[in-house]
Amino acid sequence: MTSILVVEDDAEIRRAVQHGLQERGYAVVTAPRGLAGLEVVLADPPDVVLLDLGLPDVDGLTVLSMIRTASDVPVIVITAQDDDPTMVRALDSGADDYVVKPFGTDQVAARIRAVLRRAGRDAEAPASLSVGGLVIDERTRVATLDGALLELSRKEFDMLHLLASRAGQVVTKRELLAEVWQQAYGGSERTVDVHLSWLRRKLGESAAEPRYLLSVRGVGVRLVDPTSRP
Numbered sequence: 001m002t003s004i005l006v007v008e009d010d011a012e013i014r015r016a017v018q019h020g021l022q023e024r025g026y027a028v029v030t031a032p033r034g035l036a037g038l039e040v041v042l043a044d045p046p047d048v049v050l051l052d053l054g055l056p057d058v059d060g061l062t063v064l065s066m067i068r069t070a071s072d073v074p075v076i077v078i079t080a081q082d083d084d085p086t087m088v089r090a091l092d093s094g095a096d097d098y099v100v101k102p103f104g105t106d107q108v109a110a111r112i113r114a115v116l117r118r119a120g121r122d123a124e125a126p127a128s129l130s131v132g133g134l135v136i137d138e139r140t141r142v143a144t145l146d147g148a149l150l151e152l153s154r155k156e157f158d159m160l161h162l163l164a165s166r167a168g169q170v171v172t173k174r175e176l177l178a179e180v181w182q183q184a185y186g187g188s189e190r191t192v193d194v195h196l197s198w199l200r201r202k203l204g205e206s207a208a209e210p211r212y213l214l215s216v217r218g219v220g221v222r223l224v225d226p227t228s229r230p
Contacts, residue, residue: 003027004112005046007037007063008078009056013101017050020105026112034058038066045073048112050099053079053090061093068094074115078103110175113165114182129164132225134203134212136164145203155180156199159192163213163223172220196221 004026008014011032018028029046031037034055041049049067053060064075077090080101087098096115099108128137133146141157143150152160158180163171173189181191196213205211211226 001025001027002048002112002116003029003046004048004050005037005040006030006050007034007055007060008050008052009033009054010052017105017108021109021112024105024109026109034060034063038063041067041071041073045071047073048115049073049075050078050108051075051095053077053081053086061089064090064093064095072119074119076108076111076115078108106169107172107175110171110179114179129161129167131164131167131223132212132227134160134164136161150202152199152202155195156202159195159199160223163221167223167225170216170220170222175220 002025004021006014006017006021006028008017008030009032014030014032018030021028029040031040034057037049037051040046051060051064051067055063060077060079064077067073067075074096075094076097076099077095078099078101079086079090082100090098096118097111099111128135128139130136134143136143136157138161143152143157143160159176162176162179173192176192177183177189197207200206200210200213203212205213207215212223214222214224216222
C-alpha cells in the first residue's frame with residue numbers, strides 16, 4: 001500500500017486530507033510539526049510527503065531542504081501562498097509539485113499519482129485497465145476497443161489511461177493538464193478540449209452522442225462503461 005506523510009499544523013486540514021486519502025486506499029501518517037515530519041522521513045520513509053510551508057516550529061522550505069539532504073522521496077508542497085516567487089523557491093528547494101489551499105482531495109490524489117509515476121514508484125498500478133470494451137495496457141502502451149487496435153497519439157493514450165484509472169470519477173481539465181501535459185500551473189484548457197474531441201472520434205462517439213466519455217459541464221470529463229449506463 002502506498003504510504004503518505006502529511007506534515008500540516010492545521011488540525012482540521014490534516015484530518016480532512018488524512019480521511020480523504022485513506023478513503024482512496026492510501027496509508028496515511030500525519031505530523032503537526034516540521035521536525036516531527038522529518039523524524040518520520042528518517043525513521044520510516046513514506047512514498048510521498050505532503051508538506052505545508054507555514055509550520056510553527058521550522059519554516060517549511062527549511063524542512064524541505066533537510067528532507068532533500070537525506071532522501072529523494074517525492075515532496076508535494078501544500079500552502080496558502082499563491083504567488084510565483086514562493087512556488088519557484090519551493091521547486092528550487094527540491095519540491096516535486098505544489099498545491100495551493102484550498103484544494104480538493106481528488107486534486108491532491110492526482111498529484112500523488114503523477115509524482116509516483118515520475119519517480120517510477122507506482123508499482124501498485126495494474127498493468128492493464130478494462131472499462132467495457134476498452135482495454136488499456138500501460139506497459140505496452142496498447143489500447144483496444146472491442147478487440148480492435150486504437151491508433152492513439154502519446155497524449156491521447158496518456159489521457160485515456162488516466163481516465164480509465166479513475167473510471168466513473170470526474171477528472172477536471174486542470175488535472176488532465178497537470179498529469180498529461182505536466183502543466184500544473186498554466187496551460188490552456190482548450191488543449192484538453194481538442195484532444196478529447198480527437199479521442200472521442202477514435203472511440204466512435206461525439207460530445208453530442210457520447211458512449212465512454214461523458215462531459216460534466218464546467219468541471220471536466222469522466223470515462224464510463226456504456227453497458228452500465230441506464
